[in-house]
Amino acid sequence: MSETTDGMSYSEPDDLRAVRAFVTERAIALGLPAGRIDVLTLAVSELTTNTLQHTSGGGHIRVWADNGRLVCDVVDGGLDRPFGRAMPAAEAIRGRGLAIVERICDAVYTAAVPGGTLVRICLDL
Template identity: 90%
Template sequence: MPEPADDGMSYSEPDDLRAVRAFVTERALALGLPAGRVGVLTLAVSELTTNTLQHTEGGGHIRVWAENGRLVCDVVDGGPDRPFGRAMPSAEAIRGRGLAIVERVCDSVYTWTVPGGTLVRICLNL
């Protein structure tokens, strides 16, 4: 089972995704994200964490906090930099929609290379 901290938790197995979604939902509501937007955040985090488990080794860590009128969520893993700014794949494509969905549902998305991997930061206005 992943170990939560007050503003973050780690995940490493597909079975952890339910706990990740619950953690993000609880944190978002506690930090004032309107209930109607919590599903948007949960979708984006689910896409990012699933991407971590499918394409990297060792799982990842997620943090959620509020600052400057925004809910901020970092997803850090050992994978390479993510290519954002892409077009939505065609309806016939079997894969490749996750990052495009994240960009479209969040108010802003940033990515940085960090020691040992990549940090993706998603923000939703409170």
């Protein structure tokens, strides 16, 4: 695990606590309203957990503010993630994480990047 001012890398399940703490600290510093910090933390937790469950090599997260939005990129070595999906049934064992992320964030984008995929989530400040 490594950290910079606006980003950090993660590669082990034990890193998820540090990821959540990092995201919370950045959100506070960037002025995200207190009631929205849990939303951001939940979305990032879903994305980074997916990284660790479905890819190898971990990932990198970056958080900053731009044009009245808090922006968070999660980059990993995984395949492109389909968004725009229906919410799986309540009894479904898996598959709800990305659908939840889409519904709780103000905007979600995904793009292929060299060596993997970037998922960008945005929350209005």
